[in-house]
């Protein structure tokens with residue numbers, strides 16, 4: 001459970017990146033934070049594991065005020081994967097990279113081995129086990145970074161732009177993995193510009209602009225609201241676009257799910273055939 | 275990382291910013307040489323104070339103070355080393371003059387940092403590159419130098435991000451004894467170096483694909499010309515240098531302890 005109460009944050013150079021945001025994310029919730037470049041998304045989520053402390057207001061993680069504890073102890077329950085994998089890879093082999101955090105958290109040797117194998121397989125990078133992470137492609141490095149956090153199985157997972165540079169198959173795998181985590185009642189927060197990815201997952205969506213939250217609600221409501229999306233420089237998901245254009249036919253506009261769309265269109269065809 | 279803040283140029287204009295970088299550099303070198311010539315407090319104090327007008331005219335007090343604060347740790351280190359060595363060198367006694375010498379050496383370090391900080395705070399990398407080129411430094415070197423200067427703050431910022439990323443994976447930098455603490459920085463240093471190398475390779479590729487170095491003869495949109503202020507600064511530099519050499523060889527400077 002993450003609770004943020006009216007938090008403000010200014011960087012040392014006086015840029016006010018957050019101007020009063022409040023949010024409650026319950027256990028087991030899946031949240032996507034979207035918004036234009038520089039909206040303050042990365043700044044916001046760095047408050048969830050104590051990397052940044054609010055200059056005003058309060059953030060509580062599982063009831064603990066983040067100013068009263070260390071990042072390392074919060075990290076045990078809140079896994080955070082950074083935007084750029086090159087900011088964390090340093091080991092000689094992928095395997096060692098993944099076990100780094102597990103060692104920091106003092107897991108048993110046996111458990112470390114199991115968790116590493118599990119994470120390697122989950123992200124299909126098992127064949128690179130003994131390879132240097134620096135020799136991998138961009139998308140693969142991203143997956144190593146992801147695996148290195150998933151490995152300790154945190155209760156909350158925060159992903160900054162997880163789909164960047166991933167091909168369709170990997171995105172689909174990521175989506176399935178997120179759904180699996182959701183089924184296990186884990187909390188997931190992603191920051192992304194990938195509107196199709198969000199439409200497919202249909203999570204709770206939060207739109208940010210200029211350091212404030214401008215919309216918060218279910219995906220079907222927010223991703224089909226042209227005004228809000230325009231404000232945050234997001235285009236409608238393609239399905240929503242089609243249904244907006246088809247509005248004259250008397251079809252509902254708030255459709256982002258492909259199966260729902262298909263069912264509706266089949267119904268239209270039946271009606272036309274009669 | 276605050277030491278680097280003292281090297282970060284911000285675009286403002288002031289009489290000091292507009293001075294020719296070559297003249298400013300000569301001035302910095304003169305201060306540097308003078309600081310090396312003296313090892314007693316009084317002249318070093320004078321050198322320290324002499325640069326304050328530049329700081330205030332250029333309105334870079336804040337960043338300047340920050341860079342001095344960043345250097346405070348090293349200054350303290352120099353002071354302690356001096357005290358300790360003179361204590362052991364003097365059969366375990368510490369004279370007032372020893373303390374004064376230690377203070378003087380620390381002050382010398384501060385003066386050096388101060389002058390370089392003023393130089394970098396008031397000189398844009400572009401200006402610096404131009405100055406190098408017009409001093410007949412080959413363009414490739416001038417470019418490499420200005421790029422390096424430009425990337426210092428970027429690197430400092432990146433180091434912060436990397437520290438965050440590793441802390442999020444449970445790294446505790448302040449844990450353990452001294453050796454352990456140094457080892458804790460490996461997960462920060464390696465990504466920093468790797469990404470710096472990666473970036474420089476990418477930069478080189480990007481530049482070459484935009485035809486860098488295609489024409490052998492380059493011309494510049496702006497060229498540096500010396501103005502009245504620059505000549506004044508040159509005169510001041512020569513004056514200071516001559517004065518410093520004269521005083522250090524022919525005038526006996528009283529130490530503070532000898533005044534009592």
Ligand SMILES: Nc1ncnc2c1ncn2[C@@H]1O[C@H](COP(=O)(O)OP(=O)(O)OP(=O)(O)O)[C@@H](O)[C@H]1O
Pocket residue numbers: 011012013015016017035036037038039040041042043044431
């Ligand atoms: N380290 C920093 N120092 C100073 N200002 C910063 C720093 N990091 C971000 N900012 C500023 O804070 C604001 C919010 O930045 P943030 O990185 O949170 O945006 P974002 O929503 O994640 O954008 P993006 O989609 O590009 O990742 C921006 O105006 C940015 O310039």
Ligand SMILES: [Mg+2]
Pocket residue numbers: 041042043083160
């Ligand atoms: Mg971001």
